[in-house]
Amino acid sequence: MTQPASTAPITPSFITVDGLTKQFGTTVALDGVDLRLAKGETLAIIGPSAAGKSVLMKCLVGIYGADRGSIILDGDDVSKPNADKRPEWASKIGMLFQQNALFDSLTVWENICFRQIELGTMNRSQAKAHAIDLLGHVGLAEESATLSPSDLSGGMQKRVGIARAISSDPALLLLDNPTAGLDPVLSNHIELMITKIAEQRGTTVISITNDMQIARHRYQNLMMMHNGKVYWSGPTGTIDDAHNDHLTQMLKGSSHGPITMRAGKRDDGVYA
Numbered sequence: 001m002t003q004p005a006s007t008a009p010i011t012p013s014f015i016t017v018d019g020l021t022k023q024f025g026t027t028v029a030l031d032g033v034d035l036r037l038a039k040g041e042t043l044a045i046i047g048p049s050a051a052g053k054s055v056l057m058k059c060l061v062g063i064y065g066a067d068r069g070s071i072i073l074d075g076d077d078v079s080k081p082n083a084d085k086r087p088e089w090a091s092k093i094g095m096l097f098q099q100n101a102l103f104d105s106l107t108v109w110e111n112i113c114f115r116q117i118e119l120g121t122m123n124r125s126q127a128k129a130h131a132i133d134l135l136g137h138v139g140l141a142e143e144s145a146t147l148s149p150s151d152l153s154g155g156m157q158k159r160v161g162i163a164r165a166i167s168s169d170p171a172l173l174l175l176d177n178p179t180a181g182l183d184p185v186l187s188n189h190i191e192l193m194i195t196k197i198a199e200q201r202g203t204t205v206i207s208i209t210n211d212m213q214i215a216r217h218r219y220q221n222l223m224m225m226h227n228g229k230v231y232w233s234g235p236t237g238t239i240d241d242a243h244n245d246h247l248t249q250m251l252k253g254s255s256h257g258p259i260t261m262r263a264g265k266r267d268d269g270v271y272a
Protein backbone atom coordinates (compact mmCIF):
# COMPACT_ATOMS: atom_id res chain seq x y z
CA MET A 1 0.00 0.00 0.00
CA THR A 2 1.36 3.39 -0.90
CA GLN A 3 2.17 5.53 2.11
CA PRO A 4 1.45 9.25 2.07
CA ALA A 5 4.62 11.24 1.43
CA SER A 6 4.12 13.32 4.57
CA THR A 7 1.93 13.09 7.66
CA ALA A 8 2.23 16.82 8.39
CA PRO A 9 -1.24 18.38 8.75
CA ILE A 10 -2.36 20.49 5.81
CA THR A 11 -4.00 23.77 6.84
CA PRO A 12 -7.11 24.25 4.70
CA SER A 13 -7.23 27.41 2.65
CA PHE A 14 -9.88 29.90 3.75
CA ILE A 15 -9.39 32.21 0.79
CA THR A 16 -8.48 30.80 -2.61
CA VAL A 17 -8.13 33.24 -5.47
CA ASP A 18 -7.03 31.81 -8.81
CA GLY A 19 -6.14 33.80 -11.92
CA LEU A 20 -8.33 36.76 -10.96
CA THR A 21 -8.56 39.21 -13.83
CA LYS A 22 -10.49 42.48 -13.89
CA GLN A 23 -10.47 45.06 -16.64
CA PHE A 24 -12.06 48.52 -16.92
CA GLY A 25 -12.13 49.44 -20.60
CA THR A 26 -8.51 49.18 -21.68
CA THR A 27 -7.17 49.35 -18.11
CA VAL A 28 -6.20 45.94 -16.77
CA ALA A 29 -6.62 46.45 -13.02
CA LEU A 30 -6.02 42.78 -12.08
CA ASP A 31 -4.05 40.44 -14.29
CA GLY A 32 -4.14 36.83 -13.12
CA VAL A 33 -3.90 37.34 -9.35
CA ASP A 34 -3.51 34.23 -7.17
CA LEU A 35 -3.89 34.21 -3.40
CA ARG A 36 -4.11 31.58 -0.68
CA LEU A 37 -4.78 32.41 2.95
CA ALA A 38 -5.69 30.16 5.86
CA LYS A 39 -8.36 31.02 8.44
CA GLY A 40 -7.18 33.46 11.08
CA GLU A 41 -4.11 34.54 9.12
CA THR A 42 -3.19 38.12 8.35
CA LEU A 43 -2.00 39.48 5.02
CA ALA A 44 -0.65 42.91 4.12
CA ILE A 45 -0.99 44.01 0.50
CA ILE A 46 1.53 46.60 -0.53
CA GLY A 47 2.31 48.26 -3.85
CA PRO A 48 2.50 51.54 -5.72
CA SER A 49 -0.52 53.54 -6.82
CA ALA A 50 -2.82 51.91 -9.41
CA ALA A 51 -1.32 48.46 -8.67
CA GLY A 52 -4.79 46.94 -8.29
CA LYS A 53 -4.86 46.68 -4.49
CA SER A 54 -8.25 48.32 -3.96
CA VAL A 55 -9.81 46.53 -6.93
CA LEU A 56 -8.73 43.19 -5.43
CA MET A 57 -10.40 44.16 -2.13
CA LYS A 58 -13.56 45.22 -3.97
CA CYS A 59 -13.65 41.89 -5.82
CA LEU A 60 -13.29 40.04 -2.51
CA VAL A 61 -16.13 42.01 -0.90
CA GLY A 62 -18.34 41.56 -3.98
CA ILE A 63 -18.48 45.12 -5.33
CA TYR A 64 -16.84 43.99 -8.58
CA GLY A 65 -17.19 40.62 -10.28
CA ALA A 66 -14.27 38.77 -11.82
CA ASP A 67 -13.87 38.92 -15.61
CA ARG A 68 -11.82 35.71 -15.37
CA GLY A 69 -10.57 33.54 -12.55
CA SER A 70 -12.25 32.58 -9.30
CA ILE A 71 -12.69 33.60 -5.67
CA ILE A 72 -13.51 30.80 -3.23
CA LEU A 73 -14.25 31.84 0.37
CA ASP A 74 -14.32 28.93 2.81
CA GLY A 75 -15.43 26.62 0.01
CA ASP A 76 -18.07 28.99 -1.44
CA ASP A 77 -17.60 30.22 -4.99
CA VAL A 78 -18.26 33.99 -4.85
CA SER A 79 -16.48 35.00 -8.05
CA LYS A 80 -19.50 36.98 -9.26
CA PRO A 81 -21.47 39.56 -7.23
CA ASN A 82 -24.69 37.63 -8.00
CA ALA A 83 -23.28 34.27 -6.84
CA ASP A 84 -25.75 32.29 -4.70
CA LYS A 85 -23.48 32.48 -1.66
CA ARG A 86 -22.80 36.24 -1.88
CA PRO A 87 -25.68 37.40 0.39
CA GLU A 88 -24.44 35.02 3.11
CA TRP A 89 -20.95 36.50 2.81
CA ALA A 90 -22.22 40.08 3.10
CA SER A 91 -22.52 39.59 6.84
CA LYS A 92 -19.28 37.62 7.11
CA ILE A 93 -17.04 40.31 5.62
CA GLY A 94 -16.25 43.60 7.35
CA MET A 95 -14.63 46.32 5.29
CA LEU A 96 -12.94 49.61 6.02
CA PHE A 97 -12.93 51.74 2.87
CA GLN A 98 -10.04 54.05 2.04
CA GLN A 99 -12.04 57.20 2.84
CA ASN A 100 -13.79 55.57 5.83
CA ALA A 101 -17.21 56.11 4.15
CA LEU A 102 -18.86 57.40 7.35
CA PHE A 103 -22.19 59.23 7.10
CA ASP A 104 -22.08 62.71 8.66
CA SER A 105 -25.87 62.72 8.89
CA LEU A 106 -25.68 59.86 11.41
CA THR A 107 -24.10 59.75 14.85
CA VAL A 108 -21.00 57.67 15.51
CA TRP A 109 -22.99 54.83 17.06
CA GLU A 110 -25.51 54.80 14.19
CA ASN A 111 -22.60 54.58 11.76
CA ILE A 112 -21.05 51.67 13.64
CA CYS A 113 -24.29 49.65 13.72
CA PHE A 114 -25.65 50.92 10.41
CA ARG A 115 -25.99 47.42 8.99
CA GLN A 116 -27.72 45.97 12.07
CA ILE A 117 -30.23 48.87 12.17
CA GLU A 118 -30.92 48.61 8.41
CA LEU A 119 -31.39 44.83 8.54
CA GLY A 120 -33.40 45.01 11.76
CA THR A 121 -31.17 42.45 13.47
CA MET A 122 -30.90 44.79 16.49
CA ASN A 123 -33.29 47.39 17.87
CA ARG A 124 -31.88 50.88 18.41
CA SER A 125 -31.06 50.46 22.09
CA GLN A 126 -29.30 47.11 21.43
CA ALA A 127 -27.41 48.66 18.54
CA LYS A 128 -26.31 51.64 20.64
CA ALA A 129 -25.08 49.37 23.45
CA HIS A 130 -23.22 47.20 20.90
CA ALA A 131 -21.63 50.28 19.31
CA ILE A 132 -20.49 51.61 22.70
CA ASP A 133 -18.92 48.23 23.47
CA LEU A 134 -17.07 48.35 20.12
CA LEU A 135 -15.90 51.91 20.81
CA GLY A 136 -14.13 50.48 23.85
CA HIS A 137 -12.42 47.88 21.64
CA VAL A 138 -11.01 50.57 19.37
CA GLY A 139 -9.96 52.81 22.25
CA LEU A 140 -12.63 55.51 21.98
CA ALA A 141 -14.62 56.94 24.89
CA GLU A 142 -18.34 56.23 25.25
CA GLU A 143 -18.98 59.98 24.92
CA SER A 144 -17.98 59.84 21.25
CA ALA A 145 -21.03 57.65 20.49
CA THR A 146 -23.42 60.56 20.07
CA LEU A 147 -21.05 62.84 18.12
CA SER A 148 -21.08 63.30 14.37
CA PRO A 149 -18.08 61.79 12.49
CA SER A 150 -17.23 65.34 11.35
CA ASP A 151 -16.53 66.22 15.01
CA LEU A 152 -13.74 63.62 15.13
CA SER A 153 -10.08 63.74 14.11
CA GLY A 154 -8.84 61.61 11.17
CA GLY A 155 -7.44 58.97 13.54
CA MET A 156 -10.70 58.78 15.48
CA GLN A 157 -12.67 58.42 12.24
CA LYS A 158 -10.42 55.49 11.25
CA ARG A 159 -11.21 53.83 14.58
CA VAL A 160 -14.93 54.34 14.04
CA GLY A 161 -14.56 52.83 10.55
CA ILE A 162 -12.78 49.82 12.05
CA ALA A 163 -15.45 49.50 14.77
CA ARG A 164 -18.09 49.40 12.01
CA ALA A 165 -16.07 46.85 10.03
CA ILE A 166 -15.91 44.49 13.04
CA SER A 167 -19.47 45.18 14.26
CA SER A 168 -20.88 41.93 12.86
CA ASP A 169 -17.87 39.93 14.11
CA PRO A 170 -16.81 39.13 10.53
CA ALA A 171 -14.86 36.05 9.54
CA LEU A 172 -12.94 38.20 7.06
CA LEU A 173 -11.83 41.77 7.72
CA LEU A 174 -10.74 43.87 4.73
CA LEU A 175 -8.95 47.13 5.50
CA ASP A 176 -8.13 49.58 2.72
CA ASN A 177 -5.31 51.73 4.09
CA PRO A 178 -6.33 51.81 7.76
CA THR A 179 -3.46 54.15 8.64
CA ALA A 180 -3.31 56.39 5.56
CA GLY A 181 -2.66 60.00 6.52
CA LEU A 182 -1.94 59.23 10.18
CA ASP A 183 1.31 60.00 11.98
CA PRO A 184 3.68 57.06 12.71
CA VAL A 185 2.75 56.81 16.40
CA LEU A 186 -0.98 56.66 15.70
CA SER A 187 -0.41 54.29 12.75
CA ASN A 188 1.46 51.91 14.99
CA HIS A 189 -1.28 52.14 17.60
CA ILE A 190 -4.02 51.32 15.09
CA GLU A 191 -2.03 48.43 13.59
CA LEU A 192 -1.47 47.02 17.07
CA MET A 193 -5.20 47.25 17.68
CA ILE A 194 -5.90 45.38 14.41
CA THR A 195 -3.44 42.64 15.41
CA LYS A 196 -5.18 42.26 18.78
CA ILE A 197 -8.64 42.13 17.19
CA ALA A 198 -7.44 39.42 14.78
CA GLU A 199 -5.89 37.38 17.59
CA GLN A 200 -8.82 37.71 20.00
CA ARG A 201 -11.53 36.99 17.42
CA GLY A 202 -9.68 34.60 15.12
CA THR A 203 -10.46 36.94 12.22
CA THR A 204 -8.73 36.57 8.86
CA VAL A 205 -7.40 40.03 8.00
CA ILE A 206 -6.30 41.49 4.67
CA SER A 207 -5.02 45.03 4.85
CA ILE A 208 -3.62 47.43 2.27
CA THR A 209 -0.74 49.49 3.56
CA ASN A 210 1.92 51.79 2.14
CA ASP A 211 4.28 51.12 5.01
CA MET A 212 6.80 48.31 4.50
CA GLN A 213 7.79 48.30 8.18
CA ILE A 214 4.18 47.86 9.31
CA ALA A 215 3.64 45.18 6.66
CA ARG A 216 6.72 43.24 7.79
CA HIS A 217 6.22 43.53 11.52
CA ARG A 218 2.47 43.37 11.98
CA TYR A 219 1.34 40.86 9.33
CA GLN A 220 2.08 37.16 8.89
CA ASN A 221 1.99 37.30 5.10
CA LEU A 222 2.90 39.88 2.51
CA MET A 223 1.73 40.38 -1.05
CA MET A 224 3.40 42.95 -3.25
CA MET A 225 1.35 44.08 -6.26
CA HIS A 226 2.47 46.00 -9.33
CA ASN A 227 0.52 46.70 -12.56
CA GLY A 228 -2.30 44.35 -11.56
CA LYS A 229 0.05 41.41 -10.95
CA VAL A 230 1.42 39.75 -7.85
CA TYR A 231 5.07 40.76 -7.79
CA TRP A 232 6.11 38.91 -4.63
CA SER A 233 4.12 36.97 -2.08
CA GLY A 234 4.87 34.79 0.89
CA PRO A 235 5.17 34.62 4.65
CA THR A 236 6.58 37.93 5.83
CA GLY A 237 9.56 36.30 7.51
CA THR A 238 10.76 34.81 4.22
CA ILE A 239 11.43 38.08 2.44
CA ASP A 240 15.18 38.62 2.06
CA ASP A 241 16.98 41.96 2.28
CA ALA A 242 17.43 42.31 -1.48
CA HIS A 243 13.72 41.92 -2.17
CA ASN A 244 12.81 44.05 0.81
CA ASP A 245 15.04 46.89 -0.41
CA HIS A 246 13.77 46.60 -3.96
CA LEU A 247 10.15 46.64 -2.85
CA THR A 248 10.82 49.62 -0.59
CA GLN A 249 12.44 51.49 -3.48
CA MET A 250 9.53 50.61 -5.73
CA LEU A 251 7.12 52.10 -3.21
CA LYS A 252 9.15 55.27 -3.26
CA GLY A 253 8.84 55.29 -7.06
CA SER A 254 12.58 54.84 -7.69
CA SER A 255 12.79 51.26 -8.85
CA HIS A 256 15.93 50.34 -10.81
CA GLY A 257 13.99 48.20 -13.25
CA PRO A 258 12.43 44.77 -13.10
CA ILE A 259 14.09 41.95 -11.23
CA THR A 260 13.06 38.33 -11.12
CA MET A 261 10.86 37.71 -8.13
CA ARG A 262 10.04 34.35 -6.67
CA ALA A 263 7.09 33.68 -4.42
CA GLY A 264 7.78 32.59 -0.86
CA LYS A 265 6.53 29.10 -0.10
CA ARG A 266 5.35 27.63 3.13
CA ASP A 267 5.75 23.94 3.88
CA ASP A 268 2.01 23.29 4.04
CA GLY A 269 1.56 25.09 0.73
CA VAL A 270 -1.35 27.25 1.93
CA TYR A 271 0.32 30.46 0.93
CA ALA A 272 2.50 30.49 -2.12
Ligand SMILES: Nc1ncnc2c1ncn2[C@@H]1O[C@H](COP(=O)(O)OP(=O)(O)OP(=O)(O)O)[C@@H](O)[C@H]1O
Nearest residue numbers: 024027028029047048049050051052053054055056
Ligand atom coordinates in the same frame (compact mmCIF):
# COMPACT_ATOMS: atom_id res chain seq x y z
N1 LIG B 1 -14.32 51.77 -11.29
C1 LIG B 1 -13.24 51.90 -12.05
N2 LIG B 1 -13.36 52.31 -13.34
C2 LIG B 1 -12.26 52.44 -14.13
N3 LIG B 1 -11.00 52.20 -13.72
C3 LIG B 1 -10.83 51.81 -12.45
C4 LIG B 1 -11.93 51.64 -11.55
N4 LIG B 1 -11.45 51.24 -10.35
C5 LIG B 1 -10.12 51.17 -10.50
N5 LIG B 1 -9.75 51.50 -11.76
C6 LIG B 1 -8.38 51.51 -12.28
O1 LIG B 1 -7.79 50.26 -11.96
C7 LIG B 1 -6.41 50.44 -11.63
C8 LIG B 1 -6.15 49.87 -10.24
O2 LIG B 1 -6.85 50.69 -9.29
P1 LIG B 1 -6.77 50.47 -7.74
O3 LIG B 1 -7.73 51.44 -7.12
O4 LIG B 1 -6.95 49.05 -7.40
O5 LIG B 1 -5.27 50.91 -7.41
P2 LIG B 1 -4.54 50.85 -5.99
O6 LIG B 1 -3.41 49.90 -6.10
O7 LIG B 1 -5.53 50.63 -4.90
O8 LIG B 1 -3.93 52.34 -5.95
P3 LIG B 1 -3.93 53.43 -4.75
O9 LIG B 1 -2.88 52.99 -3.80
O10 LIG B 1 -3.55 54.69 -5.46
O11 LIG B 1 -5.33 53.47 -4.17
C9 LIG B 1 -6.13 51.93 -11.74
O12 LIG B 1 -5.56 52.20 -12.99
C10 LIG B 1 -7.51 52.56 -11.61
O13 LIG B 1 -7.57 53.80 -12.29
